[in-house]
Amino acid sequence: MSEPEVVRRPDGEELAAAVADELARTIRSAVADRGVAHVALTGGGIGIRTLAELRGAAERIGLDWSGVHLWWGDERFLPDKDGERNETQACEALIDHIDIPSHQVHPIPASDGADGDEVEHAATRYSRELAVAARGEGPVPSFDVCLLGVGPDAHVASLFPGLPQVHDDEAAVVGVYDAPKPPPRRVTLTLPSIRASRRVWLIASGEGKAEAVRLGLVGGPVEEAPVAGARGRESTVFWLDEDAASRI
Numbered sequence: 369m370s371e372p373e374v375v376r377r378p379d380g381e382e383l384a385a386a387v388a389d390e391l392a393r394t395i396r397s398a399v400a401d402r403g404v405a406h407v408a409l410t411g412g413g414i415g416i417r418t419l420a421e422l423r424g425a426a427e428r429i430g431l432d433w434s435g436v437h438l439w440w441g442d443e444r445f446l447p448d449k450d451g452e453r454n455e456t457q458a459c460e461a462l463i464d465h466i467d468i469p470s471h472q473v474h475p476i477p478a479s480d481g482a483d484g485d486e487v488e489h490a491a492t493r494y495s496r497e498l499a500v501a502a503r504g505e506g507p508v509p510s511f512d513v514c515l516l517g518v519g520p521d522a523h524v525a526s527l528f529p530g531l532p533q534v535h536d537d538e539a540a541v542v543g544v545y546d547a548p549k550p551p552p553r554r555v556t557l558t559l560p561s562i563r564a565s566r567r568v569w570l571i572a573s574g575e576g577k578a579e580a581v582r583l584g585l586v587g588g589p590v591e592e593a594p595v596a597g598a599r600g601r602e603s604t605v606f607w608l609d610e611d612a613a614s615r616i
């Protein structure tokens with residue numbers, strides 16, 4: 369696993385813009401190198417702001433989305449089109465405004481989807497879709513970039529301190545039933561799936577994330593700080609504004 373690097377920007381606005389510019393360039397390079405790019409998106413405030421910035425960043429470099437697959441690191445297990453779903457917010461910020469083949473956008477099933485109101489069934493369906501895309505490489509594609517917001521309690525995706533899913537090293541995707549951040553039911557990649565990524569980018573804005581960022585960088589026990597287990601195979605970058613970086 370790669371040692372984390374830190375990139376700092378003055379505030380959330382400049383942070384989202386900087387991540388978006390680098391993400392557009394990284395996606396373009398991945399497609400140029402391998403003909404395809406797999407990106408895992410995150411929910412949360414700065415994560416969605418970054419997606420909104422990515423729209424313009426991609427336009428500025430003429431990014432061709434036809435070779436890009438978009439996934440999610442986690443999802444709030446709610447009905448389709450619910451305004452609180454990470455997919456809904458990502459569509460509003462970015463996906464509805466870019467020319468990406470619809471079959472290359474891979475949402476995590478909703479609570480009113482084909483499998484009904486069963487979190488585990490949604491997790492199983494999503495893991496199967498990931499396995500198909502991995503084409504024998506492993507349980508999940510090696511994401512060119514896995515974007516992750518950071519919770520004030522040092523959670524990433526829907527892997528929360530003290531919950532058993534943090535230690536699950538068998539499944540690629542699991543259900544969460546008692547998340548402390550509403551809604552309680554979620555579907556999430558596990559840490560091994562995150563660590564299969566080429567690049568893991570943590571994005572944190574605000575003083576409230578400063579301690580979680582510090583724990584993430586010093587590499588505390590994942591039981592207390594799941595962010596400390598979020599590392600990429602090739603690189604790990606903590607993208608921080610000055611407030612989130614204030615304790616390092």
Ligand SMILES: O=C(O)[C@H](O)[C@@H](O)[C@H](O)[C@H](O)COP(=O)(O)O
Pocket residue numbers: 410411412413414415442443444454516517518519520523524525526549
């Ligand atoms: O479903 C979610 O809520 C996200 O996937 C979650 O992991 C989020 O990224 C962090 O909680 C940070 O969110 P904020 O940036 O809004 O603090």
